[in-house]
Amino acid sequence: MQYRPLGKWGAKLSAVGLGSYLTIGFKLDEEQSWETVKTAYDLGINFFDTADAYNLGEGERVIGKCLRQFPRHTYFLITKVHAPMGPEPNNRGLSKKHIFEGCQASLQRLGLDYVDLYMCHRPDPDTPLEETVSAMEDLIRAGKILYWGVSEWPAEMMVEANAIARQLGARPIAVNEPRYSLLYRYPERSVFPTCGREGIGNVIFSGLAHGMLTGKYRPGEPIPAGTRGASDDTNKVLNALYMNEDNKTRSQQFVQLAADLGTNAAALALAWCLRRTEVTSTIIGATRSEQIRENVNAVDLQLSDDVLQQLDKLFPMPQFGL
Ligand SMILES: NC(=O)c1ccc[n+]([C@@H]2O[C@H](COP(=O)([O-])OP(=O)(O)OC[C@H]3O[C@@H](n4cnc5c(N)ncnc54)[C@H](OP(=O)(O)O)[C@@H]3O)[C@@H](O)[C@H]2O)c1
Secondary structure (H helix, E strand, C coil): CEEEEECCCCCCCCCCCECCCCCCCEEEEEEHHHHHHHHHHHHCCCCCCCCCCCCCHHHHHHHHHHHHHCHHHCEEEEEEEHHHHHHHCCCCCCHHHHHHHHHHHHHHHHHHCCCCCCCCCCCCCCCHHHHHHHHHHHHHHHHCCEEEECCCCHHHHHHHHHHHHHHCCCCCCEEECEEEECCCCCHHCCCCCCCCCHHEEHHHCCCCCCHHHHHCCCCCCCCCCCCHHCCCCCCHHHHCCCCCCCHHHHHHHHHHHHHHHHCCCCHHHHHHHCCCCCEEEEEEECCCCHHHHHHHHHHHCCCCHHHHHHHHHHCCCCCCCC
């Protein structure tokens, strides 16, 4: 395994991390969840990602139960706040009230005294940035969290939050969690360069485009049973962002390119994300241990300029959008 710094900060995260959206505490029962967490840990993965909203707290409960089997200093855990956790007006968003109460509730479900990094899952236009920044600082001072971060925030909002942090004498954003893959290259435009300047690390999600880049969805063929694409409980984002004949066709060419390089498509897709110096880690989802074993091969892959050019041609940066 390779360990990379959290932006300009001191903590080191494995270049592949294990997430829990739609898998741990949802599609996987407790035993299957434990198997994936244990496999990841044994392969050297020290970084795990969850959120309060994953199956309304069940993701946190199950991943917390698994991680408590390991010494606390051997893993780094992110959880998140923002999504509605109930119908009440204050049970959502990034107000000081919800950040404080949300953190308490997450710690309780996880069975931990502190989380390594607490993350704003999305921006909250109804709360001033100053309130959110100072709420995170208060949690750091209270020993409930060590670092704080954001997910899918625009570049200019991260810059503004860090400027506010400097004014308040508060800790700035340590990490950003953007969607990033060969099929979703937008962070290259302004998010990565901004993070590079601000010393913010990036732990990217959906580097396999929900499985599309593994080549399992083939043009003209039915969706394979048991996959994320096969169930209405799990396929909404996959269908909205990636499930089309063009992506299926290109993913077959991608599988062939990976085979020509002597590797598998999943490892190649993640290695491509890891080529960026602004990327600390790629967070994978996995429904079977075998997938994790395949995916960690990414850390040993060096991509030549020739391969990068072929990938640019197959998956060009979109001209417009975001
Ligand atoms: N911050 C955010 O807003 C946000 C949003 C989304 C995700 N995340 C985090 O990022 C993590 C990863 O996201 P993701 O699940 O969308 O990532 P992904 O890695 O793009 O997709 C994971 C899915 O692809 C399939 N897969 C994985 N490895 C494979 C392999 N080697 N061969 C074939 N299929 C394979 C599995 O689905 P099947 O086996 O079911 O087909 C797996 O559940 C999440 O768990 C979560 O922690 C964060």
